[in-house]
Amino acid sequence: MERYTLIITEKPDAAMRIASALDLNGKARKAEDNGVPYYLAVRDKLIVVVPALGHLYTVAEDKIGRNYYPVFNFRWVPRYIAERGAKQTRVWLETISKLASRADAYIDACDYDIEGSIIGYCILKYACGGKETVAKRMKYSTLTKEELEKAYENLLPNLDFALIEAGRARHEVDWLYGVNLTRALTLAAKDWSGKYATISTGRVQGPTLKFLVAREKAIRSFVPAPYWEVKAKIEINGEIFEAEYEKEVIETRKEVEEILNSCRGKDGIAENVEVKRFRQMPPTPFDIGALQSEAYSLFGYTPRRTLDIAQRLYLDALISYPRTSSQKLPPAINYEGILKSLSIVPEYKGLAEELLAKELKPNEGKKEDPAHPAIYPTGNLPERVLEESEKRIWDLVVRRFMAVFGEPAIRQSVKVRINVNGHRFILRGRQTLREGWLRFYEPYVRTEERPLPQVVEGQKLRILQVFSEDKFTKPPPRYNPGSLLRKMEEAGIGTKATRADIIQTLYDRKYVRDERMVVTELGFEVFELLEKYCPSIVSIELTRNLEERMDKIQSHMEKRENVLLDAIEILKPVVEELKSKERVIGEQLSKAIRKARVEERIVGPCPKCGTGTLIILYSRKTRKRFIGCTNYFKKQCNTAFPLPQKGVVRPLGKNCRKCGWPTVQVRFRGRRPWNLCFNPECPSKGEGKI
Amino acid sequence: MKCAICSREAVENGYCELHALAYRNILKKYELWKKATGVSWKEYLSQIAKNPFTGEWAKEVAEHLVETGEEHVGT
Numbered sequence: 001m002e003r004y005t006l007i008i009t010e011k012p013d014a015a016m017r018i019a020s021a022l023d024l025n026g027k028a029r030k031a032e033d034n035g036v037p038y039y040l041a042v043r044d045k046l047i048v049v050v051p052a053l054g055h056l057y058t059v060a061e062d063k064i065g066r067n068y069y070p071v072f073n074f075r076w077v078p079r080y081i082a083e084r085g086a087k088q089t090r091v092w093l094e095t096i097s098k099l100a101s102r103a104d105a106y107i108d109a110c111d112y113d114i115e116g117s118i119i120g121y122c123i124l125k126y127a128c129g130g131k132e133t134v135a136k137r138m139k140y141s142t143l144t145k146e147e148l149e150k151a152y153e154n155l156l157p158n159l160d161f162a163l164i165e166a167g168r169a170r171h172e173v174d175w176l177y178g179v180n181l182t183r184a185l186t187l188a189a190k191d192w193s194g195k196y197a198t199i200s201t202g203r204v205q206g207p208t209l210k211f212l213v214a215r216e217k218a219i220r221s222f223v224p225a226p227y228w229e230v231k232a233k234i235e236i237n238g239e240i241f242e243a244e245y246e247k248e249v250i251e252t253r254k255e256v257e258e259i260l261n262s263c264r265g266k267d268g269i270a271e272n273v274e275v276k277r278f279r280q281m282p283p284t285p286f287d288i289g290a291l292q293s294e295a296y297s298l299f300g301y302t303p304r305r306t307l308d309i310a311q312r313l314y315l316d317a318l319i320s321y322p323r324t325s326s327q328k329l330p331p332a333i334n335y336e337g338i339l340k341s342l343s344i345v346p347e348y349k350g351l352a353e354e355l356l357a358k359e360l361k362p363n364e365g366k367k368e369d370p371a372h373p374a375i376y377p378t379g380n381l382p383e384r385v386l387e388e389s390e391k392r393i394w395d396l397v398v399r400r401f402m403a404v405f406g407e408p409a410i411r412q413s414v415k416v417r418i419n420v421n422g423h424r425f426i427l428r429g430r431q432t433l434r435e436g437w438l439r440f441y442e443p444y445v446r447t448e449e450r451p452l453p454q455v456v457e458g459q460k461l462r463i464l465q466v467f468s469e470d471k472f473t474k475p476p477p478r479y480n481p482g483s484l485l486r487k488m489e490e491a492g493i494g495t496k497a498t499r500a501d502i503i504q505t506l507y508d509r510k511y512v513r514d515e516r517m518v519v520t521e522l523g524f525e526v527f528e529l530l531e532k533y534c535p536s537i538v539s540i541e542l543t544r545n546l547e548e549r550m551d552k553i554q555s556h557m558e559k560r561e562n563v564l565l566d567a568i569e570i571l572k573p574v575v576e577e578l579k580s581k582e583r584v585i586g587e588q589l590s591k592a593i594r595k596a597r598v599e600e601r602i603v604g605p606c607p608k609c610g611t612g613t614l615i616i617l618y619s620r621k622t623r624k625r626f627i628g629c630t631n632y633f634k635k636q637c638n639t640a641f642p643l644p645q646k647g648v649v650r651p652l653g654k655n656c657r658k659c660g661w662p663t664v665q666v667r668f669r670g671r672r673p674w675n676l677c678f679n680p681e682c683p684s685k686g687e688g689k690i
Numbered sequence: 691m692k693c694a695i696c697s698r699e700a701v702e703n704g705y706c707e708l709h710a711l712a713y714r715n716i717l718k719k720y721e722l723w724k725k726a727t728g729v730s731w732k733e734y735l736s737q738i739a740k741n742p743f744t745g746e747w748a749k750e751v752a753e754h755l756v757e758t759g760e761e762h763v764g765t
Contacts, residue, residue, distance in 0.1 A: 221745050221748050222715065222745040223718075224743040225722040225723065252726050253727050
């Protein structure tokens, strides 16, 4: 076989796309070795494109074994050596090594970011026999044929070693933190109770949990305070409007009564009419954080889900690389070409043509990313039927892209100050005068339209009613995955690629539950232990500082070795402290785990006896699970309900909308979850939905 | 000594750190309630105990104070 150029990609889909784009006939040939796919393309010479499976190498300790800590010596090893579930990476690496031995040129075409650079670097260094120094780099932001061809013709002469060093530092520091702290907590609990449960924490996970715990404490210790709002119903030209008292919050009942008494039966005079016109600028293009937040608020998708969908759309060459922090759209992406291609879609035709008729200038944000522009549609149209969620995200990206080129919207606010017997009420109106970009982003726009009829100063207005509303101050809202992600971004902890995973880990470890995130007993206990014995681990300041230093490696302003040494310096005393307190930590954690396991099985208050709690129980006799009342053990209530014996059952934390009884969710692998009301007399029975 | 409400260690006024935080909030907010509605300490406690916006720990402390009949300092 002739010598060829070996291109390494991050994922199989990208390998197929790159090979097809580079083959002169557009028909790359698929081959397989030991079940590992690779692609053959013919261009100036034979090209072999072989994919990785994400990370094929990882950081691991020098000494084998999982039951010890501290661990400060590590090396990069193939994943199949370090991870139990990564056996398939062995054949993958064997195939890559085999293909590399017959190549005479090497190109790293993994995603151009920290993770992609590390993946390519490790493969070239370890699997290809030290080819990282001679390999070239392919840089692209979309998987379209045009861009891939251009990237291949304009290869970067070297790998981006600064990016690689930054990536190595990040992986190594995170590994050191994760492995030492997680082992310290897990082994402490295991040694005390004899039972194994992974209690993890990490460099970013701890500070993230800190945000949640602080909010949880504020909510659970919250005491509302009473206040009142006074409003007036006003008739203008036969229509009724509601005006608010100028003082938005009234703190005493006495004052409310005075206002009501004074205004009763009186008319109002429009004292002052203030009309303001303002421009509402178009939104900025999506970076990954903004896309995740928007998808959460519009569709309820978790950041992890949005990232996965965006990644699939990217691999289908429908959108550009999603893991970007840029809010810039450079002209080189060819705005016009994209809009022309999008105008084939009937829903976008009119809008795209309207934009094409004018000069195209995007409303960019401040954030930049040296490697990629903001997320934008490539202009390619789907070649397969997209899933509903994929369709939604693609449409959102397309409409956002069009909206950034739109004209500013012109909106008008009207504020009428009304005097009622010396008391002032404010009537507010708001309306759009020129839609501008709002039309392009139509289904996703949230603007309030409250037009007011013409009111002139001195006009007498009929007051139909002046009334008060009893109010209470509310606790701060719970974080949801979207708002937590934004908080992490603002605090500068984690990266665009890792934040969604960290939030997911908090759920997986059962430190939090529910969409409106509630910290569990276990979450509290783990956080309190960390804060008590190693406050530096949950310090947001320290985490951000480390984050900034790791970023500096990328711009040659910091050295990986220094960051690593300093991280170890911080970690060493922490781990020693944890080791010396192993017994007390183990006891506390074990109790919390036990409590958490009970908490997980609590369904809700018993609707029959009213004093007991319904809980998921297992019968020793029949080995079946069922729902029973805790008062059964006191011989006071024998309420029991059968449960499905297959699938995973968990309390939903919500009551049935029909009968008010607590509900459970039953999950079967690969099937839609089933929300079940176990009240045999519930009116929902037979309707299918609760 | 254990917290009067849960199994944690008591650190302040017979409460654990978390319930003590709620207790402090209860004391602080009473001044606002008294000014706003002229409510008595007892009535205040029973009102916040059933208010849907009151946090779980604050509710537990309010119920505990109702049960024990603890008077407000200064009332």
